[in-house]
Amino acid sequence: MNFKLLYLSLFFSTLIFAQDYSGQWEGYYSYLNITGIAHDQNNILASAENAIFKYNPTTQESSNTSTIHGLTGETISYYYYSDIYATSVIGYENGLVEIVTPDKVITVVGILNKPSIPPNAKRINHIYEFNGLVYLSCDFGISAYSLDNLEFEDNYFIGNTGGQISVKQTTVLDQYIYAATTEGIKRALHANPNIIDFSLWETLPTPITNWKSIVTFNDRIYAIDTNGNDIHEYAGSLFNNLSSFTNVVVDHRISDDKMLITTTNDTFIYDLPFTNSQTISHQTDYGSNFTVATTVNGQVYIGTENDGILHFNLSDGTLNQQIKPNGPSENNMFTITATNNEVWAVYGKYSISGGPSPKTEKGFSHLKNDTWINTPYDSVLGAANLINVSVNPFDPNQVFMTSFWHGFIEVNNDIPTTLYNETNTSLEIWLGWILSGKSTFDPNGKLWFTTVRVDDALKVYDPQNNTLNSFSLSDVITDPVNGENSLGDIEIDQNNTKWIATRRNGVIGLSENNGNPIVKKITDQNGNLPVEIVKSLAIDNDNNLWIGTRDGLRVLYNTAGFFSTANPQAESIIILEEGIPKELMFGQSITDIKVDESNNKWVATLDAGVFLFSPDGQNTIYHFTKNNSPLPSNGITDMAIDHASGLIYFATEKGMVSFNTNPIISATDLENVVIQPNPVRPSYNGNIIIKGLVDGANIKITDISGNLVDENTVSGGTYEWDQTAFGKHKVASGVYIVMITTKDGEETTIEKIMIVR
Numbered sequence: 001m002n003f004k005l006l007y008l009s010l011f012f013s014t015l016i017f018a019q020d021y022s023g024q025w026e027g028y029y030s031y032l033n034i035t036g037i038a039h040d041q042n043n044i045l046a047s048a049e050n051a052i053f054k055y056n057p058t059t060q061e062s063s064n065t066s067t068i069h070g071l072t073g074e075t076i077s078y079y080y081y082s083d084i085y086a087t088s089v090i091g092y093e094n095g096l097v098e099i100v101t102p103d104k105v106i107t108v109v110g111i112l113n114k115p116s117i118p119p120n121a122k123r124i125n126h127i128y129e130f131n132g133l134v135y136l137s138c139d140f141g142i143s144a145y146s147l148d149n150l151e152f153e154d155n156y157f158i159g160n161t162g163g164q165i166s167v168k169q170t171t172v173l174d175q176y177i178y179a180a181t182t183e184g185i186k187r188a189l190h191a192n193p194n195i196i197d198f199s200l201w202e203t204l205p206t207p208i209t210n211w212k213s214i215v216t217f218n219d220r221i222y223a224i225d226t227n228g229n230d231i232h233e234y235a236g237s238l239f240n241n242l243s244s245f246t247n248v249v250v251d252h253r254i255s256d257d258k259m260l261i262t263t264t265n266d267t268f269i270y271d272l273p274f275t276n277s278q279t280i281s282h283q284t285d286y287g288s289n290f291t292v293a294t295t296v297n298g299q300v301y302i303g304t305e306n307d308g309i310l311h312f313n314l315s316d317g318t319l320n321q322q323i324k325p326n327g328p329s330e331n332n333m334f335t336i337t338a339t340n341n342e343v344w345a346v347y348g349k350y351s352i353s354g355g356p357s358p359k360t361e362k363g364f365s366h367l368k369n370d371t372w373i374n375t376p377y378d379s380v381l382g383a384a385n386l387i388n389v390s391v392n393p394f395d396p397n398q399v400f401m402t403s404f405w406h407g408f409i410e411v412n413n414d415i416p417t418t419l420y421n422e423t424n425t426s427l428e429i430w431l432g433w434i435l436s437g438k439s440t441f442d443p444n445g446k447l448w449f450t451t452v453r454v455d456d457a458l459k460v461y462d463p464q465n466n467t468l469n470s471f472s473l474s475d476v477i478t479d480p481v482n483g484e485n486s487l488g489d490i491e492i493d494q495n496n497t498k499w500i501a502t503r504r505n506g507v508i509g510l511s512e513n514n515g516n517p518i519v520k521k522i523t524d525q526n527g528n529l530p531v532e533i534v535k536s537l538a539i540d541n542d543n544n545l546w547i548g549t550r551d552g553l554r555v556l557y558n559t560a561g562f563f564s565t566a567n568p569q570a571e572s573i574i575i576l577e578e579g580i581p582k583e584l585m586f587g588q589s590i591t592d593i594k595v596d597e598s599n600n601k602w603v604a605t606l607d608a609g610v611f612l613f614s615p616d617g618q619n620t621i622y623h624f625t626k627n628n629s630p631l632p633s634n635g636i637t638d639m640a641i642d643h644a645s646g647l648i649y650f651a652t653e654k655g656m657v658s659f660n661t662n663p664i665i666s667a668t669d670l671e672n673v674v675i676q677p678n679p680v681r682p683s684y685n686g687n688i689i690i691k692g693l694v695d696g697a698n699i700k701i702t703d704i705s706g707n708l709v710d711e712n713t714v715s716g717g718t719y720e721w722d723q724t725a726f727g728k729h730k731v732a733s734g735v736y737i738v739m740i741t742t743k744d745g746e747e748t749t750i751e752k753i754m755i756v757r
Contacts, residue, residue: 021069022069026068026657027051028328028372028649028657029049029050029066029327030048030049030329031046031053032327032330033305033306034291034292034303035049035076035077035303036076036079036090036292037292037294037301038080038294039296039301040081043057044296044301044309044323045088046309050067050072051064051065052079053325057299062323065100065105067630067631067632067655068657070105072092072096072107073626073632073655074092074093074094075092076093077091077092078126079091082134082147084147085101085147086101087099087100087147088101091123091136092124094112094119095112095114095117095123099150106150108145110143110152111124111136117140118164121140122138125137125166125168126167126170126213128169128171128172130177132146132148133147133153137167137169140166141156141159141164142158142170142179154195156195158179158181158186158188158198159183160198162198165181167181168181168182168211169252171221173216176190177189177190180213180224181211182210183203184204184209184211185214185234186202187202205237208225208239213249213252215252215253215259217259220234221234222242222252222259223239224252224261229247231244245261246265248264249261250289250290251290253293255294255295256296257272258277259274260293262290262293265290266279266282267290267293267302269295269300269314278300279317280312283310286304287307288305288306290302295314299311299313300313301323307322307324308323309324310323326371327372328365328372329347329362329363329372329374329376330347331656332347332654333347334347334349334387334637335348335388335389336638336640336651336656337388337640338647339642340644342391343640344366344367344389345366346362346364346389347362347363348360348385349385349387350387350404353485354486356385356404356433359384361384362386363380363386364389364401364411375416380401380416381409381419382419383401383408383416384406385404385405385406387403387437387438388402388439389401392441392445392447392463393445394445398410398412400439400447400463402436402437402449405435406419406434407422407425407434408461420461421434425468426468428451428454430453431453435451435452436449436451437451437486437488438487438490442492445463446463447460447461448492448498450490452480452486452487453481455480456473457471457472457480457484472519473510475520476508476519476521477502483505484503484505486502488503489537489538491537491538491539493539493543493559494539495511495543495560497509497511501536501537502532502534503532503533503534504533505523505532506529507521511563520562522569526567528572529554530554531552533551534548534549534550535548535549535550535589535592536591536592536604538595538601539595540615543560544556544557545559545570546593550589552572552583553603554572555572556570556571573617573618584613588608589606589607590603590605591605592637592638592639594641596648596664597666598615598664598695598716599695600612600614600615600621600716601614601617602648604650605636606635606636608625609625609629609634610623610631611624619715621664624659631650633652636651637651637653639651641661648661664717664718666695666714667692667694668694670692670740670748673692673749673751674691675689675690675753676689676691679755680723680754680756681756682757685723687721689718690718690738694742694747695715695716695717696715696742697740697742698714698741699711699713700738700739701721701737701739703735704737706737709724709736730757731755734754735752735753736753736754738750738751
């Protein structure tokens with residue numbers, strides 16, 4: 001499905017037709033935390049944290065809509081479906097609203113961009129439809145949005161003095177619109193043309209001022225207060241307290257002529273006039289809190305925080321099935337590993353200072369054959385804070401996961417089999433913890449990993465003979481307890497040198513040196529690093545060490561001479577921007593670096609998205625952000641390249657997406673050059689893509705008379721021509737000659753492009 005993206009504001013409208021990302025991107029979102037639920041004639045509709053999906057109970061098939069299809073990836077606070085308009089309306093924590101129809105996504109930024117509304121007051125709490133309008137209950141008041149005109153009608157600031165107050169929910173009965181607010185229950189005549197006047201909103205008499213919900217049922221108003229979780233009926237003059245709920249009420253709605261009240265543990269279903277016909281409670285096998293509920297055709301569907309949707313029979317309350325679309329257990333992945341068309345993800349954490357707190361008791365996720373296998377914490381042998389996965393290169397069914405709390409675990413065929421700790425290895429404890437860090441396999445199938453706060457911080461485990469050996473870093477970290485609290489990436493170069501990223505000691509290199517280990521480090525004090533905090537390392541195809549720090553990028557070119565050079569220096573990359581020399585990635589906090597098969601460098605950042613640079617860093621091939629790609633966040637926590645599939649995966653706190661790098665991977669010859677589109681039709685205004693190129697090749701484009709219109713050097717395996725003569729004006733109709741010559745000049749191919757204006 002192709003989606004269009006439309007941006008609207010309260011004051012002007014701008015149409016933007018978004019790129020269809022599904023051709024080169026995929027999304028991998030979790031659908032277990034249900035934030036909203038509804039239904040149409042054939043499907044159950046639901047929202048998760050930042051994506052929506054539909055499920056057909058008859059066919060048991062599901063499909064989703066995510067950032068790949070035009071959603072922003074922000075955190076959803078309320079989901080509503082309009083049967084009349086066949087349209088989903090999504091409200092977000094930050095005030096954003098998105099309208100999803102069968103053929104387009106409309107992003108409404110009026111509330112989000114309203115400067116007079118504080119950022120913490122823009123949350124969409126509830127959506128109610130009446131007479132072609134949806135009333136958005138927000139933490140500042142109410143916004144009325146027209147589904148007919150796709151524009152805002154008005155904002156209602158209904159505080160006692162016309163100020164902003166939090167409105168939790170609205171409903172309509174007869175000629176009045178009612179609002180549950182933090183200043184009581186308010187109402188106004190919905191047809192009054194001056195309804196925006198706060199003085200026309202009356203506050204109904206009740207001693208309770210703080211309300212969380214309000215609905216119309218059996219021609220009466222029912223509301224639930226925030227303080228006591230009591231439900232009240234409005235009888236025309238007074239609110240009568242009907243009953244109380246033990247647990248916190250999280251959802252209150254009308255569905256299929258029934259009133260549903262959902263608490264964290266139960267869903268209470270009421271028939272007319274006010275009869276509790278069914279109560280559905282927590283299930284033994286599914287212990288997560290309830291979030292929302294709906295009913296249709298004698299069935300009840302209850303959303304949960306961690307178990308997706310639970311489907312029950314209304315008549316007897318029996319559980320029929322669990323509904324959970326294919327996806328990982330969570331969106332917030334700490335690290336990811338990709339190999340052999342599979343992806344592994346873990347969800348551990350460091351503290352801001354690199355310590356083990358908070359304790360994160362979570363399992364892991366494994367994508368295999370396009371299906372996610374989610375292993376819960378109670379199956380990982382008690383290993384908390386899982387922070388890294390390394391796949392055995394000689395046995396892809398065997399993986400090892402390091403625990404920044406308990407050592408490391410071995411997993412075989414998705415089943416955790418052994419926890420390695422102080423009881424069965426020589427791993428050292430510090431204050432009750434074994435703080436194992438990042439890990440990697442060497443070419444001989446040995447697992448190298450770091451530990452902190454102990455004397456021998458570098459470990460190597462041999463799965464073949466179950467032996468663990470240690471290496472001391474005391475030559476460069478003299479105080480292991482206080483001198484370093486977090487060792488990061490570990491990389492092994494072509495000379496078998498082990499490179500370790502640190503938080504307080506820059507980059508450490510270790511050579512085994514035939515049994516006489518040598519350890520050395522470079523920092524901001526002695527090695528030209530911008531700061532001692534190193535967050536990422538990568539060895540490129542030329543055996544150069546790329547170093548990502550909290551404050552920028554460096555490259556150590558002479559890795560082979562590191563131990564023999566008195567003062568080895570890392571170097572910055574200087575590029576020209578409009579003729580002015582500048583340092584590449586100056587001041588950027590770099591979270592990860594990966595090298596693809598063409599020696600291009602993928603550089604992820606804390607808040608600026610991800611960059612793809614040419615092998616030498618001089619050219620920027622891509623810069624992906626949440627504004628020009630399906631990335632749900634500009635903060636990239638980790639990356640992984642699967643060389644088997646050509647996909648690179650980007651993990652963020654809001655979910656993971658992948659990008660197909662195959663078009664940019666360079667070829668070894670010019671036998672399979674492809675030009676798309678060709679011919680170029682009058683309706684096409686995009687770039688012409690030339691694929692199958694050799695990295696570093698020279699490309700020249702001329703008209704049929706031989707006049708040069710474009711020339712460049714190829715980075716990677718793809719070149720894009722914008723159809724202009726050296727960036728000035730669009731070229732005319734005609735045949736254009738493309739001559740491509742490899743860098744060594746030994747191979748040349750000539751292609752033709754037909755352009756029709």
